[in-house]
Amino acid sequence: MLTIDNASLSIQGIPILRDVSLAIETGTTVGLIGRNGAGKTTMMRAVMGALPLDKGTIQFEHQALHKTPPHHRAELGIGYLPEDRRLVPHFSVEDNILVSLWATGNADRARLKWVYDLMPEIGRFADRRAMTLSGGQQKLVALARALVAGSNLLLLDEPFEGVAPALAQRLMEVISDLRREHLSVLISESDYTHSEKVVDKVYAIERGQISLMPRADAA
Template sequence: MLKVEKLRSSYGRIEVLHDVSLEVDQGKMVALVGANGAGKTTLMRAISGIQPITSGTITLAGASIQGMPPARRVSRGVAQVPEGRQIFAPLSVEDNLALGAWVSPTKIERNRARVYEMFPILREFRKRAAGTLSGGQQQMLAMGRALMSDPRILLLDEPTMGLAPLLARQVMQIICSIREAGTTVLVVEQNVQAVLRAADRGYVIDRGRISMEGSAKDLLADPRVREAYLGV
């Protein structure tokens, strides 16, 4: 579904991504883990078209999307849930979801019904201002808003950040259900143990370079990963 090859990206004169390559197979969940400042968010922003790249290629289902503006990438099937959720706080839950469907307005009712089925609390609070929701509910809204565009691949940047453990587990279960429903998922997550238990495959990024890759199960068992990220 997604293939990134030898991607480079810079902030001014400082190169942040150095020949990064990864693949995400259709219908799978791939985890991207690494320390703060390793380049995880920059890579996600580059895939969605927000962060410029200096070289490399990005293909979606075999077709190049590099050089496309972010809006066109959304219409091609890329949707990102950014770090910190970035919902429209003064708007209602219902209006936030509607904004996520701007690329497919004819499907808005169908997609909203699917989102409400996945997140029943959003149906209950659909007329509330989004800023009045709890952190976990706002994360559900951010994911629901992204799903309104019928994405082929969903990019999730730190979906459990700032959530209590119980809510974090619930959000991770929801992400698994999104994958099981057929949506391809690439997720950046600080909770390395939780995300590698849920994912099919994983990549470790270190100072802008992919340092390890493999099945999520193998990475979780690797002594280097356990020492660096799990404190074992």
């Protein structure tokens, strides 16, 4: 599904990613664990085309994603939940969710209905402005927006950070339910607190370098 091979990336001349390689098979959930500043968000943004590679490749379904314009990600079925949510404050919840469909010219609302069925609480405040929601509720809306676009691959950058325990648990339930949908998912976290039970494999990132972590249940 997604393969990153020997990718390096610098920002203003400062190396951030150093020869990183990572693979996500179709229908699997992969964790990316690292401290703040380790390079997790940079990797997500590189996959989304927001940051160009210095070298290496990013392949998605045998397509050179690193050469594909950023706005084509939604057309490819790639959804992204950024760490800071990036909602439009004055838009309604539903309008925020539908942004990716507007971008692709897709008028089919079946995916929106699926998201509402998956997260009924979103439908209950669909008409409210995003700015009136709590931080945890905004995370749910950002996840819903990612799900509308991400019919093939989801990139979830620190989805549990800054969220109350009850809402973090709800987010984890939704992400766990996605395994039945055969979606491929990459989740970044600073530690293993929430995602350990749902990931199929885990990569650790430290100072821009990645290693595959052994699973505790692999003995």
